[in-house]
Amino acid sequence: MLNKFQLDFKSVKNEINAGFDWQLSKNWGKGQEFDIYKPIDPKATFRPRAYRDVPAYITSALFLESISSMNAGNHKFTLALGLRGNSMMNLPSHFKMKGKIYADPRVNFQWELPSFDWMNKKTQMALTLGYGKQSLFPDLNLLYPELIYKDIQQLNYFHTNPNYRRINYKTLIYNPQNPEIEPAVNEKFEARIDLGIGAHQLSMTVFKENMHNAFRSMNQYAGYQYKNMIPPG
16 A cells, blocks of 8 residues: 655655555465375475465565655755565564564665766766665565474384384474574665766666675584384394
C-alpha cells in the first residue's frame, strides 16, 4: 500500500511517499515421504518432514520517503530522505528477532549543473551522492532447519540363518537452529556522475559496500557416546 502527498513551500517542492508492506508465504505440502527403514540414502541425516509443520514466513514493513527539489538559478538540487522499518512476524518467543523493528535509512543528494553546448549538442551534467542500509532477513531454511539425525551402528551381526541376524543403531538428534540469528545488513556508499550529450547518456558510479554479518553454515564437532557391542562367538 502506497500513499503520495505533495507539499510545496515557496521555491521548494516536496513529495512525500508513505506506505505499508505485508507479505506471507506458506507451504501446505507434505514434503518428502519415504520409509525411514528404507531411506533414499543410507547416510542421510534427515527424516520426512511435512512442509505444513514449518511456520508461515511473514514480514511487514513501514516506509516513509521525502523528496525535496529546489531550483537556484540554472542549478537544481534534489534531496531524498527515506526510512524503512522492517519486522519479521510469526516467530517463536525464543528468537532474538521476535518483536524487533530494524530501521533502514537512505539518503540521496543530486546536483544538476546548468546545461551548455558542446560540439553543437546540448550537454547536461549531474552529480549524485548516496548512502543506504538494507536489512536482509534469513529464509526458512535458516530459521527452521531440519533436525540432524546421526545414526551410529553399535552392532551388526550376520549369520547364515536369517533368524540369528541382528543389527542395532543408536540415533543422536541435533537441532541446528540458531535463535540468535538476525538480519544481514548491507551498507552502501555511492557517488555518480551523469553526463548527457545530445541523445547519448553516460554514467559513472563509484561505490563501496560493507556486510559484516552475512549468513553461513559452520560445522560443529562433538563427541559421540555409544556402545560397541561384540556379537556372540
